[in-house]
Amino acid sequence: MSRLTATPAWQALARHAGEMRQHHLRDLFAADQQRFAELSLQHNGLLLDFSKQRLSTATLALLRELAEQTNWRQWRERMRNGEAINHTEQRAVGHHWLRAGVNAPEDVRASLSRLAAFCESVHSGEWRGYTGERISDVVHLGIGGSDLGPRMAVQALAASQHPDLRVHFVANLDGADLASQLSRLDPRRTLFIVASKTFTTLETTVNASTARAWLLHAAGNEAAVARHFVAASSNQAAAAAFGIAPENVFPFAEWVGGRFSLWSSIGLPVALAIGFRNFEQLLAGAHDLDEHFFTAPAASNLPLTLALIGIWNRNFLGAHSHAIFPYSHSLRLLPSHLQQLEMESNGKRVDRDRFAVDYQTNPIVWGVAGTNGQHSFFQLLHQGSELVASDFIAVARPDFPLPGHHSGLLASCLAQAAALAFGQTAEEARAAGIDESLVAYRSFPGNQPSSTLILPALTPFSLGQLIALYEHKVFCQGVLWHLNSFDQWGVELGKQLAGRLLPVIRGEGVAPELDASTRGLIDYLRKVRY
């Protein structure tokens, strides 16, 4: 038995789960008229309703006891105080310092001032391309944490987009990604941001090299690179070796994890897209949530509550997957961002003390924007055989207010969450006039758990709050599961193998140790490629 499953709170929760599994959400609501009031929280404009989760106030009390027995407060202080809690890389975890405003470390404030000045020079037209033209397009080259966060934020805040500057993102190693962007761009007016913490990532360095060749083909002069390439990286030496002028490198610290780097210079495309003042509001929103997380008691702490609900669904009700449904077209990339945030952080099977865990860790995180998902896979959620826990995210006021759209969107969001929770019994189907031969098909079991999060509006501030809320949720779950949430060794093996296969694919080498399947695939590829 592990130190987690041996805790009295875990044991009590396991017993309690046996009892709670007997109850349908219909019964829980029927038995308690105060359920919404008891099982919802608010913080500075955000509302989190978790009354449609299959739990009770007693469940929450036990879950909070589990948090106490796993020392979540002490871990929270360790992160806040800059201890090297990422022990396998001997690094502190400091993304929250990036948004601490006037209390941020000196180097963070200095770096923000440089970003502000750079944004100002691009927006004002002081920064010009090699022929003296203004910059009209920015292409951000990065992948994983150096792509998903800023890409999602730029899309989410499209309503605040700077009118004269378009921001594009290229991540994939597949040349189709970069080629399709370049075909629409003018090298004289295009600025590239090479975004890579390590500056060694294959996808980003290949895309950056191709982009530089494209620029030089047009400019015919190396000097153009300094007017068209900047970098966001922790590896200033590698950025310089690539040919980016030192004054064009915006560094950030090693203690910023890739999937938490949106708040650093990796967020430069966001600042360019929405303006630096709005970027500061994004940071302010995240800081607001940081303060809440660091100071609120367990019972009113939103990130901790989200984390505990996730643990309940995963470890005690047996949900394998967790869906994120933003009912907001602008937030349609949020599921992808959270997928990386959660699965790269807590997709682990060895605990902090190097022991294999004897409990489930992160579920599969997935999702799309509503209402689109309703017309593709929601059928399985309503009548399939899988327990799926969901987060519905709604925005009270529209960011693009076209008449006749937003009320329907909100109605759909609330209707889906209610239908998943309460379903439709055979009696109700009959009462609705369904023919007896169809009653079995037109009954819905319900009892699918979900939370609903409401943002008053999609602003830079509320987006900052939203992302930080999930970041701290992930932190709390990592603490409870006794994981290091801040390394990602699991992605290394595939990278190393790709490095070994590259010369073989190119026909420049042999790899005698290859397995029969990979060898067969390579032989076939060689045959059909050339």
Ligand SMILES: O=P(O)(O)OC[C@H]1O[C@](O)(CO)[C@@H](O)[C@@H]1O
């Ligand atoms: O910013 P870099 O160093 O290019 O890394 C990109 C991404 O690659 C990963 O290491 C995973 O492969 C992520 O954690 C990281 O965000």
